[in-house]
Amino acid sequence: MSSGWKNSGLMKSSKSKLWFLLAPALVFLILPLYGMFAAVRSSINGNQGLTFTYYVQLFQSERFLSSIAFSVRTSLVATVIAIIIGLIITRLFHTYLDKTTPRLSVWLPMLFPHFVWGYLVILLLAETGLIAQIFLVVGWIDGTGQFPVLTRDPYGLGIIITYVWKEIPFVILMLLPIYSSIPTSYYDLVKTLGGRSWEQFRTVEWPHIQPVLIETFLILFSFTLTAYEVPALLGTTFPEMISVLSYQWFYGGILEERPLAFASMVFVSIVILTLTLAGYFYMNRRRMRAMRGRL
């Protein structure tokens, strides 16, 4: 009886402690959560109560569908390339990167905001940019018209280049601690058993880095999918990235289009949320299996 008292008392205090610990997070979440709630509400609020017409309108709009396809493709390509290059660099150089100076040089690009980086890409790669001018002087091209269109182009090349360039350091930042924590004895074991570089990667590194890679992918993909500034600077008139389109619907001066902006952003949020949950459950399942020794 007395122990029961004690127990429930403990439970209670730990519960209220939990509330205290959560309170700061809740305070910070009030605004974003309210924003999210207001966006959902504006996207389903018709003249007479609840309506899904905006979503129907959205999925009938060719402009929206091409925008979604373009955004997903561009973000996917940029993220995958950044991860592959970041992984290769980390693999090759992680022993050097443990020292401070080389590490700082890799992270230098992180100091610049995305917008500045996008502008640098324009200054370098536009048809009247620095590289085109150099090509012209050297004589590789006869006029700036011959230089390939790399910025404000319909394939999103400019956007992809900017993000790849900018996110590689982030990939390295995420992978470096993992690589430096892998005990060298694992490698020795693979070598003793006659394994080559590929086996080393597959059996030693991959199980370690896979969860981080999934995490990095999710962060970069959702960031690129919803970013505004770089696509607005480097994107073309059509197709547009989804955030540029939503911005135009929101600020376009046509008040009837405003709910479409909310609907499209809510849709994108749902996509990202689904992806994150899928990643979470996938990793959890692996963890459970690993705990039962069935990896």
Add this chain to the structure above:
Amino acid sequence: MKRFYFLLFVSIFLLIGCGNTNEQSSNSFDEITSQPWSEIEEAADGTTVRLYMWGGDEGINQYLDEWAIPHLKEKYNITLERVPMDTVKILQKLQTEKKANKQDGTIDIIWINGENFKNAKKNNLLAGSFTDKLPNFNKYYQTDDPALTTDFGTPVEGMEAPWGKVQFVFHYDESKIDEPPASFAQLQEWIKSHPGKFTYPNATDFTGNAFLRHVLYAKADQPSDIYNEPLDEEAISGTANKMWGYLNNIEPDLWRSGEHYPNSLTELDKLYSQGEVWMTMGYNEARAESLIEQGVFPETTKSFVMEPGSIGNTHFLSIPFNSPNVKGALTTINYLLSPEAQLAKYKPNYWGENTPISLEKLSEEMRKKFKAVDRGDSVISQQKLEESFLPESEAAYVEWMEEQWFNEVVQE
């Protein structure tokens, strides 16, 4: 735990407290405007006035920073603060404040016209009618001139005061083009024979939209079929089809084969200054002057207008519903409408734009000063401007154009 509940209650009370300040009566604006003018001016002494306006033009910003702000300080002891912001965003901000019932805003004056005025008026974002109170407006302006009483087809009803008047012109580089096209048909020929040397800004851009409306005017039997009629999509479908036909016809020979349109006039200006394209355009017939002086445009830049004419409009200053300093705002607007402020704005060194003031109402001396202003070589003659003047169509055309251009030209 107790402490947690305490904090919760305190924050709830604070939130409720914040929302409880909307007791101010809504007719206080009428009360203020019914006071004698001298009292309004006296009360404005020593106050701060915040003017929110589009900040994308250096000449305009310089006019305010280097001329208007010091003169206001000297004459009325008013501190004018210029806050650069896109007009649509200003309205967005007001709309949010309206929703939150915030009666004490941060904006005293907004620079506004066209669809923005229409939307602001429709959503009750403006304080009310005030122009008949302004001494300078009544004394020096033709108060019943349709160019001042309607704004893109929307009746002004005294809710905004005319600050300036501009007309749309095209710019070209004389060293590259001998004879600019005189009509849209000739422009089409010119584009065909000079592929990649012409483009126009996106339809969501103010200037790009105006270019498109010129094409619409040109394809109608009479321009007045458009500007005298409210938007009726069915009635103009024939004209609209001719316009889309024209635009699609020139598209392959535009800069970058029409795959990308400049997002803004600034982007087009940049292409022009780099020699990528040979023509640019814009509202304000004297726009090129300050750009030439700054070395952005080549010195051989000249202007031209084409048949059937050039669209002109008036732009205005207005007071939002929750201006914290109405008296300061009234005094400032009245001063910005005065002959000396208009004269300084007319001179090409800062802004160089035309004035809505009636020259015949000015004193002999002042009229001479206006006539003596040399607007610069790139500005076409006042007579030519007046001959080719076309009024603005109803604001609904602007929105219609924004939407349809995308479907008809870009996605095709």
